[in-house]
Amino acid sequence: MIVKRNHSFHLVDQSPWPLTGATAALIITSGIVKWFQEFRINLFLLGVSILILTCIQWWRDIRREGAFQGLHTSIVTKGLRWGIILFITSEVLFFFSFFWAFFHRRLAPTIEIGLAWPPTGVIPFNPFQVPLLNTIILLASGVTVTWAHHRLIENNHSQALTGLIITVILGLYFTSLQALEYWEASFTISDAAYGSTFFMATGFHGIHVIIGTTFLLTCLIRHSKNHFSAGHHFGFEAAAWYWHFVDVVWLFLYIRIYWWGSYCYSIISTINFQLISSLFDSCNSFTTNYFNRSLINFNLC
Numbered sequence: 001m002i003v004k005r006n007h008s009f010h011l012v013d014q015s016p017w018p019l020t021g022a023t024a025a026l027i028i029t030s031g032i033v034k035w036f037q038e039f040r041i042n043l044f045l046l047g048v049s050i051l052i053l054t055c056i057q058w059w060r061d062i063r064r065e066g067a068f069q070g071l072h073t074s075i076v077t078k079g080l081r082w083g084i085i086l087f088i089t090s091e092v093l094f095f096f097s098f099f100w101a102f103f104h105r106r107l108a109p110t111i112e113i114g115l116a117w118p119p120t121g122v123i124p125f126n127p128f129q130v131p132l133l134n135t136i137i138l139l140a141s142g143v144t145v146t147w148a149h150h151r152l153i154e155n156n157h158s159q160a161l162t163g164l165i166i167t168v169i170l171g172l173y174f175t176s177l178q179a180l181e182y183w184e185a186s187f188t189i190s191d192a193a194y195g196s197t198f199f200m201a202t203g204f205h206g207i208h209v210i211i212g213t214t215f216l217l218t219c220l221i222r223h224s225k226n227h228f229s230a231g232h233h234f235g236f237e238a239a240a241w242y243w244h245f246v247d248v249v250w251l252f253l254y255i256r257i258y259w260w261g262s263y264c265y266s267i268i269s270t271i272n273f274q275l276i277s278s279l280f281d282s283c284n285s286f287t288t289n290y291f292n293r294s295l296i297n298f299n300l301c
Contacts, residue, residue: 017058024051098201141170171213215239
């Protein structure tokens with residue numbers, strides 16, 4: 001204890017939560033395999049339950065260390081900032097792999113999927129319906145979380161609380177619309193490369209939206225209990241950074257996958273097919289007319 005009091009760093013105490021978190025990850029992975037192979041979800045739900053309980057207890061300890069024990073000094077907070085920056089950077093690379101897979105299949109469709117993108121028989125989503133509404137919702141949530149952050153810096157407790165409530169509601173609304181879109185999809189994850197890359201990219205983004213909504217809900221509860229101040233609110237700031245990252249990823253998903261990679265490409269392919277068909281019909285008509293005229297001239301001679 002004497003060593004801890006004579007420096008600005010935080011030496012964490014022994015905790016069981018890393019072990020229970022790793023155990024939950026192992027059970028979840030095994031549960032997914034069992035779910036896919038034997039169609040039994042009980043092991044997966046057990047792992048998720050352990051993970052949720054671990055997060056609740058672990059976040060409780062971190063909240064106690066930062067808000068009540070004063071262990072998160074300026075140097076510790078700086079380290080936490082770099083930690084969340086590196087975490088978001090790793091998430092950028094994570095989603096980059098999905099974009100790479102989609103672009104590879106989009107720009108060079110193979111003969112197995114009919115040399116077409118989207119593959120033959122796959123009807124893509126209209127980007128100007130539910131996807132556009134989801135885009136508006138996420139952009140609006142980015143505005144509200146920024147508004148809440150600035151109100152917190154200005155010590156305006158009520159408006160910061162209102163901004164967080166609106167942001168959480170918008171996050172839940174986005175998730176519900178995403179679930180509805182999946183439910184009404186005309187294709188599945190097993191429908192060639194398009195289905196797998198589409199659902200992997202949008203599905204993992206949906207999981208990140210759920211995680212970000214959970215972060216913001218936790219910040220909402222903490223803010224209602226006066227755990228944040230104008231100069232000490234890194235937990236809220238980290239959640240806001242994460243939420244803006246989710247917004248940016250969705251913009252790339254909407255433009256590249258929903259609009260450019262699916263709907264726009266199918267329209268261009270249809271237009272090209274119609275142009276080629278029209279050109280072929282014109283050539284065929286010209287050839288027929290020329291042959292008939294030649295035959296008439298031959299008969300006249």
